[in-house]
Amino acid sequence: MAPTLTQPWWPRALGLTRPALDHYHRGLVNPATGIADTDPALPFGCAAGLLVASGRGGTWEVELDGQRLRCRLRDSVRDDFDPLGRLVVGDRVVVRPGSEPGRGAIEARLPRRSQVGRGRGEKAPTLIAANIDQLVIVLSARMPEFTLHTLDRYLTIAAAAEVEPLVVLNKSDLDDGTVQAEVEAVYPALGYRILRTSVTAGLGIESFAAALAGCISAVVGPSGAGKSSLLNAIDPSYRLRIGQVMAMGKGRHTTTGSRLLRLDCGGWVADTPGIKTLGLVETDLEPMALQHLFPELDALFGTCRFANCTHRSEPDCAVSRGVAAGRIAPSRHASYQRLFDELEAARRR
Ligand code: GDP
Numbered sequence: 160m161a162p163t164l165t166q167p168w169w170p171r172a173l174g175l176t177r178p179a180l181d182h183y184h185r186g187l188v189n190p191a192t193g194i195a196d197t198d199p200a201l202p203f204g205c206a207a208g209l210l211v212a213s214g215r216g217g218t219w220e221v222e223l224d225g226q227r228l229r230c231r232l233r234d235s236v237r238d239d240f241d242p243l244g245r246l247v248v249g250d251r252v253v254v255r256p257g258s259e260p261g262r263g264a265i266e267a268r269l270p271r272r273s274q275v276g277r278g279r280g281e282k283a284p285t286l287i288a289a290n291i292d293q294l295v296i297v298l299s300a301r302m303p304e305f306t307l308h309t310l311d312r313y314l315t316i317a318a319a320a321e322v323e324p325l326v327v328l329n330k331s332d333l334d335d336g337t338v339q340a341e342v343e344a345v346y347p348a349l350g351y352r353i354l355r356t357s358v359t360a361g362l363g364i365e366s367f368a369a370a371l372a373g374c375i376s377a378v379v380g381p382s383g384a385g386k387s388s389l390l391n392a393i394d395p396s397y398r399l400r401i402g403q404v405m406a407m408g409k410g411r412h413t414t415t416g417s418r419l420l421r422l423d424c425g426g427w428v429a430d431t432p433g434i435k436t437l438g439l440v441e442t443d444l445e446p447m448a449l450q451h452l453f454p455e456l457d458a459l460f461g462t463c464r465f466a467n468c469t470h471r472s473e474p475d476c477a478v479s480r481g482v483a484a485g486r487i488a489p490s491r492h493a494s495y496q497r498l499f500d501e502l503e504a505a506r507r508r
């Protein structure tokens with residue numbers, strides 16, 4: 160299933176409207192002007208490929224029709240791209256295959272559906288990956304202990320990055336049903352996709368593979384939740400390939416850079432150092448925008464007594480009323496308040 164970016168709440172948080180995005184999705188971006196050309200035709204002799212590894216020594220690896228090409232930026236576009244800042248794994252690029260086999264030149268970048276980056280304040284964000292279709296949030300029922308707040312925090316990071324989340328509750332073999340009940344009482348009704356897995360018991364692994372097939376995923380979650388165990392369960396070569404690059408990192412190449420790894424199921428997973436440690440504060444979200452990333456709060460937007468209500472302790476707050484009436488989970492309201500306070504504190508620093 161190809162995930163869609165149709166959550167009703169995220170365009171508002173971005174200040175973008177759906178038609179503006181649709182326009183942006185369609186055409187080529189002219190690297191000289193940054194303007195999307197709405198004609199989807201590619202230049203003669205070119206093809207669209209996927210950037211799977213970031214440039215070492217000015218070359219980029221592009222996957223095109225199942226083949227791996229080592230590409231340079233075409234001279235005339237080099238000045239328009241900042242190679243480290245402006246191209247990132249997951250970018251779809253227009254490539255002109257070279258006369259030498261396995262070589263090519265990047266002529267342009269196609270518009271991005273999404274981008275994940277970190278960066279606060281005036282500085283342009285450092286991009287981590289582009290066109291991530293889904294953020295796979297792996298949490299364990301136990302070891303480490305499950306908390307609803309951790310889940311809310313990752314869901315908010317996904318929404319702030321405009322990426323659809325997929326929640327994976329792993330180690331279900333260690334759950335007596337409590338965690339599952341806690342999650343199912345709240346999240347499916349809000350539109351979130353939930354998978355239950357156990358690597359040990361071999362449960363839900365096929366559904367996990369199916370959810371990753373055909374799209375680009377980034378996998379996040381607390382250390383020890385079972386991220387690499389899950390990926391290895393659906394592609395036994397995964398751990399080996401991760402290990403190889405780490406070993407290489409100790410040698411000549413000290414930075415391993417970012418890459419997309421192809422899985423047996425046909426999906427891609429972003430292996431980028433930055434994603435695992437991405438925090439909410441680094442998404443540079445305005446505290447007042449946070450409410451739009453909680454669908455049940457967003458639905459009440461504009462119905463509190465005060466237009467600028469922060470839904471913490473103001474009188475006549477529609478969110479507080481929703482909690483009192485049992486329509487909003489107290490844990491969600493608590494998570495929202497905690498994240499709001501954190502974002503506000505970060506602003507003051
Ligand atoms: P990561 O840090 O998220 O990549 O977690 P790992 O994949 O390294 O797993 C951490 C530990 O949890 C390892 O000892 C795994 O064997 C164990 N583990 C992974 N999945 C499961 C599971 O479904 N059930 C149980 N009981 N243990 C698991």
Ligand code: ZN
Pocket residue numbers: 463468469470471473475476477478479
């Ligand atoms: Zn309010």
